[in-house]
Every structure is written in C-alpha cells, then in structure tokens.
Amino acid sequence: MSKNDTLNYFDLVVIGSGPGGFAAASRALDYGLNVALIEKQHLGGAGILNGVLTSKTMYELSMDYSVAARIDRGYRASALSVDYGKVRKTVLEAAREKQYQMRSQIETFFNQAGSGNIQLISGHARFVDESTIEVKDKNELHLIKGKYFIIATGSRPREYPNLKTDGKRIITSDNILSLNEFPERLLIIGSGIIGCEFATIFSNFKQTQVHLLDRANRVLPYEDDDLSRFVAHNLENNGVKIHHTAQLRCIRKHPQHLEVVLDYDAGHSKVIEVDVALVAIGREPNTHDLGLENIDITPNDRGYLPTSETGKVINSKGLSNIYAVGDISGHANLYSVAQVEGRLAVDDIMGKICYKPDYANMSTLMFFKPEVAAVGANEKTLQKEGIGYKAVFYSNELVDRAIAMRNTNGFVKILVSNDEKQRILGMRAAGPQASAFIVAIAHLINQGNSVSEVLKTFYPHPSITEGIQESMRALVSKSIFKPRAFPDNIIVKEWNPGDPPSQIF
C-alpha cells in the first residue's frame, strides 16, 4: 500500500456523507469553511441507498400498484403486471437523481477559495490522533489534517445471533435491491418499523406471501397497543401472515428453499418454507474501525458515542474537538435527527448555536398502508411518567375528504394535558396525508399551544385535517358530529395517575 503525504489541511473534516454528514458540510459552507467530506461507500448514506429514499420509492410504487389493482372504484386495470427488475430500475433512478443533486452542490463549491469550499474524498476514515485521520481507498492511504471533526458514520443492520446473512437468500435491508425477482415467499424477522414497512411493500405488490415474525404479541412494540393492533390488522388484511409470540429457532438452507423453524411462546413449534429471509431487528452504530482508541473515546454501554447536548464528543479529558451526529449519537435513528444534529454541530463549532434539539417532540412517519405519523407523547409514555391526560380518537370515516377519496381507514388520536390549559402533548395519525400534516401539530406542541388555538382557526374544506379540528371540538364537547351518535368513531376519555393502564381504542 502506498502512503501519500498529508493531502491537505481542512477547517472541518466530516466522516460520512449521509443526512448528518452532508447537512453538516453544507452548513459549514454558510460559514465559509474549508471542508473535507469523506465517504467510503455511497454518497448520501442510508438517507438515499438501502435506506430512506430507496425504500420510500419502492413504497410509493407499491402503493400505486395496490390502488391500480383495486376493483371497487368504477375502473378495472386489465392485465396488471409488475416486474421486480423494472421496479428496481425505477428505485435506482430516484437514488441517482438525489445523488446528482448532492454532487452538483459539491462540484459548485469545489475549489472555491475563500468562500466556503468542499472536497469529497473517497475512502474509509480512521483517526490517527485528535487532528489527523488516515483515509484508505483501495490501495492508497492518505493523511488528512483538520481543526474540527464530525463523525457521521451512521449505522448498519443488527445481525441475528447465529444466523449468517448471505446477501441473497438471508438478507438485510441493505440487500433488497440485490434481489433479482420478487421472492414467492418472504420471511421478515422483526416487526419494528423496517419489518412492517417491507411487509407493506411486498404485500402491496401481491407477488409474495409475506410472513412477519413478531417475537412479542404486538408489532411496533414502542407504540400504544391500539396503534399496534391497527397496523397489524391492516398488514393481515393486505395478506401478511404475522407470527406473534414466535422466536426463530433456525433456518436450514436447501438448494431451492429455506426451511424455517419457529418456536411459539405457547409451547408449540412450526416449520415453514420460504425463499428469502429478511433480518430487520434494529440497527447498530458504526463505531468500529474508526481508530477511537487513538483519540481516547470509548463508546457507551449501548455502543454510541458519548456527546454533549450539542453533539461534542466527551473523552476522558472532557470535551474534544470532535462531534458525533446522526445514527451514531444514540438519539432516534431518523433522517431529520441526523440532519438537525449535523447542522447544530457546525453552529456550535462557530459559537453560533441558538437552539438545542428537543427530542421529545420529533415527528416520525411510518410507511404502511395506510401511512402513520407520530409526534410527541403517546399514552404509554404518559402513563409511565404518571402524567394525567385527555385523549380523543376521531375516525376518518367522518371526514368528508376521506369519504371522497373512498379511503376512510384512518384516524387522528390526540393527547392533551388534563387541566384547564389542555396543552397538546402528542398525536398519532393514520390515513391519507398523515405524513403531510403531522408537522402542523409538532409546531403547536413546540409553541405550547392548547386546544383553544385549534378551535379558533378556519380549517379548509374538504381537507383531511378537519379531523384534527373536530377531534379537538369533541374534547370540549362542541363537535359537530357527536360521540353519542358515533360511539365507535369519536371517543373521548381521560386518564389520571392511579388509574389502571388503558388505551383509547
């Protein structure tokens, strides 16, 4: 291996070009910094390939396909067919489109002396000391010096104990685009967000019998039971076979199929045959082979890098000149979290930080059928913390826009403080456009707003968001449609410390 001399000196060296790293590098341009962006694999990280954009493109195609396959709306598509190779091609086109936008920005700011400069460097980065990294690319090794560093190396799929993935028949989300065709039978191990999203996608295309292994008796274990039941019910309606309270004992590989042995908590076992098994049991931070031992940084018990509120890594001497953002930081594994943390790290370096992230009020989207969006507290967390609340459930069956769409499978569920102020604490929404309007509630929560603010506003008609306003009116017994007339569609209840645990629907 040839060792080149120090390549350059940079104000800021960012390791990883995912949403965290790219946002940090872009923010550094605003301050006129000279930035190196190091990437060992795909530009954009899991924000683009084998992650957000590719899975969401596949989701959108699968949703279009499932609508086209409907026969209850006055039209019928004849000879509808789908080809995995062509779906993959479309997905990769989306990924390339975004990568070209990133490249265009990098090219624009390449060698811009004095006004903010960015250089994309390929290779695997490893710390030599607190101001130097070595970057290994094929047979070359470069040394790069920097004043500040941001580690944005993201995460990788967690491996299932004693189960070796081969990228073809036993795969992770990293290998979805390596499949050559729709598997006839797919086992998804893990019923968290990735498991449920791919179960939705593959069942939408109707080419695959999907088995979903849920080791608990409910999918999405961190959400309220009612939402978990709703999502599981929709998956089952879409043809997914959910194996609740089941553990994977083993997978035996045969030339033409995989033989899967499942052990149920009830004491019995079942053998099923599938073609592909997808492991989706969480993700692990990429802290390995970063040379952390050379900079006196030790990951915490959960494997994440210990940081200050602004992302500064804490070593044995206190705070260092190194930041950690995104999936490596131990907060939620979300695109928006990585992006905000990347930007804040640079603001902190420049001494210009003007707010700190409030992780309690993050919005999350879940791409199921129908889509689900979440922000703020759920019933489970409030009950655990002993905080009393009022909850309202309002079904899309009463929302005109959803009726017009012939798509009423959805709801809003809003939690407010159980006091005079009735401050909005959280919302779960399911159904069409849930992903678009969740942020409106996030703003209301961030501003400490209460039910009365929502009642004052004109909500346009016909819009899905009218369900939000009607639900808030229901909370104060002023809704147009009355819970007494629609007891399954409008539910209001309260919970106070000391009450037994319960859920609204």
Ligand SMILES: Cc1cc2nc3c(=O)[nH]c(=O)nc-3n(C[C@H](O)[C@H](O)[C@H](O)COP(=O)(O)OP(=O)(O)OC[C@H]3O[C@@H](n4cnc5c(N)ncnc54)[C@H](O)[C@@H]3O)c2cc1C
């Ligand atoms: C299938 C899937 C679907 C998802 N869907 C969503 C979604 O819908 N919404 C959402 O908010 N989030 C979603 N996520 C999560 C989201 O992708 C991550 O939270 C986000 O990408 C994290 O960004 P990051 O910058 O921390 O890391 P990453 O995106 O993982 O990027 C890290 C980059 O660092 C590079 N790298 C690692 N080590 C080194 C090194 N030593 N030297 C050089 N480069 C290195 C990697 O190659 C990678 O490109 C999804 C994830 C997956 C896997």
Ligand SMILES: NC(=O)c1ccc[n+]([C@@H]2O[C@H](COP(=O)([O-])OP(=O)(O)OC[C@H]3O[C@@H](n4cnc5c(N)ncnc54)[C@H](O)[C@@H]3O)[C@@H](O)[C@H]2O)c1
């Ligand atoms: N739309 C989105 O926002 C989105 C989409 C995909 C991924 N993501 C992010 O990616 C991260 C990873 O997603 P994920 O679904 O892999 O993780 P997850 O933590 O959401 O779910 C993992 C699931 O695997 C189960 N599990 C764990 N060990 C198991 C075992 N040994 N056997 C069977 N089941 C087991 C858990 O009970 C859980 O249900 C998430 O934290 C999420 O933030 C977000």
